[in-house]
Each structure stands twice: as C-alpha cells, then as structure tokens.
Amino acid sequence: MKILVCISKTPDTTAKIAFADNNTKFAADGVQWIINPYDEWYALVRAIELKEADPSTVLHLVNVGTADSEPIIRKALALGGDEAIRVNSDNSDSYNIASQIAAIAKEGNYDLVFTGKETIDYNGSSIGGMVAELLDLPYVSHAIKFDLEAGKAVVVREIEGGEETDKVALPAVVSCQKGMAEQRIPNMKGIMSARTKPLKVTEPVAADSLTSVVTFDLPPAKAGVKLVSADQPEELVRLLHEEARVI
C-alpha cells in the first residue's frame, strides 16, 4: 500500500487577516504558519494510523509551495510518514496546484491520495476532485471515517443532512474532514527522526493557471450590538419579530 498525503501551508487559525500591496496579497508579516488543519488532523493522522496498522505501508507527503513551506513539512514528517516531496512553486491557482500533485501521484503510483476537505485560507474544496479527474480516479469527498477491507476502501462521507457509506476499489482520491482521526502532537522521537527523513524538492511541471486573484477585502464592521436586559428577554423576541423580521 502506497499513500500520498497532500499538505498545504496556511496561516494559524488565530492569525490576523489583513492584506498588503493594495489589497492584492495576504499580509504575511509576523504570521504563524501551520499545516492546514484538515490536511494534518484528519488526512495525515489517519494515514499514519493506517501505516501503524500495516507497517509495510509507504507514506509520502506532498506540498506545492516555496521553501517557506519546509518548517511545516518537517512538522508533518515529525508526526509520521517516510518522506516528503515539495514541488517548488508559488502558484495559487487550484488547477495548477492539482496538476503538480497529479504529476507526483502518477509517478509514485500511489494506491491512495488523501487531501483535507479544504484549506482554511482559500476554502476552494477543489484540489481532491481535480487530482482525481486528472488521474481519472474515483473521488470520495468529505470523508469522516476510512477503513480498508479486503483491498477496498470503506468510507463514510458527509452528505447534506446525514452520512453515506461508500465502498470503492483502489486507487482512489479521498478528501478528509473531522471524524477521520484525532489530532496528535509530535513526540521528541518523531521530531528527531524528521530531521533526517528525505525532503525532495522538484520543479513544477508545465501546467496552465485558469484563475487569478484580483483583490482581497474585509467584511464591513458590524454596527454594534443592541443589548436587551436579562430581565426582559421577551423584548429580544419582539425585536427579532418586528425590527429584524427574522422570526
């Protein structure tokens, strides 16, 4: 079994969101970077659990990013995985990024490609589906549970208003979310061994970019809260009914 886990670098969930260069770029100064939580907590940790259950499993990580991504790649390797590949690119177009991952996945002949369900910065939810289409593989999105049974993947995925259990032959692409695994913290042994694990850097393959960012902006500030006394909660209901007209 060969597994490829896609990891992306995102600002920490508490990072202040601001923009620079005339609102065309994220203001990265002083920002703490993390592994995209969906990629780390769910995709990577579940893949590590699969390797723990079957030590013959080969587990590789891939990141499409610049050298700035290396600290989060080392952190991912400290959690687990045999080696990492960084595709040296600063492209932010999903089709281009998916093309890079698909090229790595094809070359490495992986049985399983895991992604997070989305990144917490671009919120595209696109990479998994695009990689699957580029490789002409089945795609199970929004997985909350993943198991292997007799060479097939049994995946529970979220659908609107409930869950669906799917069975699919490998190879396949799966996007992962909450429920797949529990968050882990790297231990000292992991951190030490991550230093010597291979981190290969390759140059991107030629691929088109289909979209580009024109500008960023922040939502308008709220006008301020209208407080109602705790002694008269029915006044709140009246306001919601007559003023806001939402109930």
Place this chain on the structure above:
Amino acid sequence: MSVLVFLDQADGHIKKSSFEAANYAAKIAEQLGTVAEAVVLGSVSDDLAATGNYGIKKVHTVSDASLNKMDAQVYTKVIAQVVEATGADVLVFSNNTTGKAIAPRLSVKLKAGLVSGAVALPDTRNGFTVKKTVFSGKAFATISINTGKKIVALNPNSFNVTTGAGTAEVVAFAATIDAAKVEVVSVNKVVGEVPLSEAEIVVSGGRGLKGPENWGLVTDLAKLLGAATACSRPVADIHWRPHHEHVGQTGLAIAPNLYIAIGISGAIQHLAGVNRSKTIVVINKDPEAPFFKAADYGIVGDAFEVMPKIIDAVKKIKGA
C-alpha cells in the same frame, strides 16, 4: 452561448440551495444577454417546469435510476455531455457537498476555471470576476476566471432569490452513463431535522450550557422556529453533540438569516464559521465575551434563566 445550472436532488426533490443557484444562474444569463438552462440527474418527482419561476428556460433531465446515487466521476461525464450539447459556457453549482465533489472534476474535464464559494453575481463588464469567501469567512477575494468556459459554485444562503412567473421546457437528454466505481452501501439521514447548510435559522449552543442534558433549551427553541441546531467546537469535541453540528473555521461555515448563539464565547475560529449570518443574537453571561462585538442583538445573562422566557415569548408569536 448559455448558462447551465446543475440542480442537485435528494430523494426525488430538488434541494433548496439548487433553486437559489438556479435563480443566480438566471441572473448571470440576464447579465450576459443569454438564457439559463438546467440539468437534473436521476429520477425526480418535483414539477421541473416550475423552475421557470426561478428564471430557467429549459431543463435537461437524465432520469436514469442509476443516477439517483451521486458518483462524482459518473456525474461529471454526464454533465460534460450536456455542456457540449448545449454549448453552455458558464456552469453554475451550489457549493454544497455534491457541488464540491463534481465542480472541480468538471473544471479539469472542460478546462474551465472554477470559483467555489461565490457570494455575489459575477462582474461581467470587463472579463469575468467573482467574489468569494476566503480565510474561512474572515475575508473575501475577487477572482478572475481566465478561460472561455467558466464554473461558479455559489455558497448556500448568499444570494437574494427573486421569483417570477415562468414555465421551463423539460426535455429528456440521452446521455452515455458509465457504471459507478463507488458503491453506495448505505445512506443514513437524520430524519425530521433541518440540514444545517440549508437552514434559514440556526440555534447553537456552547460550553456555557454545562452539559448535553441541558440541550433542550437549544432544541426546543429550534423546533419552535423550524431551525437547525448547531454547536461550538469544544462541545463536539467532548461529544455532547454530534460532529456534523460543529460550526466554525474547522467545522461547517454557515450563513443563515438568523444565528442564535447560547453560551458560546465567540472565539475567532467560531466567528469565522458564522459571521456571514445576516442577524446574530448572542446570549452569554459574560459581558466581555468577544461574541458581543460580532452580534446584532444580545442579552448579558444566564441562559438557564433567560431561555425559558424566550421560548415562552416565541410560543406566543407563533401561536403555539
């Protein structure tokens, strides 16, 4: 040239978010001086001609029963055939779980730039740019789609639907349908609950409610209002409530008309998932709770005292 919208169905009924996407597609078509058509896969019992009320001129149906279950790969190939036959160059999806599974595949298959999570009509005056949420609702980005064919996936509850009177022509489309590689073993839906992503009102509880045994305060109000229930991350993490109720940066991002937060302090990660709600109500005993800064209405008070009175007052206006 036309606009084609994919109408997602479950159990034979078109989803609410798809009617919103249909109306959005019709408005794009109007902007571009063309017509909006729709595609529906699987057997549907709804009257599809009525999508005309949302501005759809023609509905292409592929009613093969094998399409009642969504396989991203199979759906992609069928929709691509409809795109080719109709010559559509703008494709619209609702950015729900189905849209997220198919739109990226079609982006690759049609070499069409995709913007997912759109929150407004595209600007088509000079090129084609679309505003979408980024940083989990903390900001917006305007993205330019630089390809001839374009795909836009609209965030549910982000477009103001206006209906008129119209009748869509419904035509059967003869498609080549592949066998699904993903076998659906079982579907387990929570019956009688409003799906969180489609709810107009959401009542949500946090650790301030002290334990799952007190959730009646949330569910009773939700039932009265026809609302969905949600919770903060710590509540899902300690298993007071199921994971699918978790809203926030690492849970579901929602944009209902009304979001009522009870006993939730409003950490930045939680706000990211709910700050597109049109009206936010916060009930918390801590006046310093950051949630009050993001709220429209608030009560500083003990939920255990305040909530029963609110439930009574809602009963009165609902005549219950």
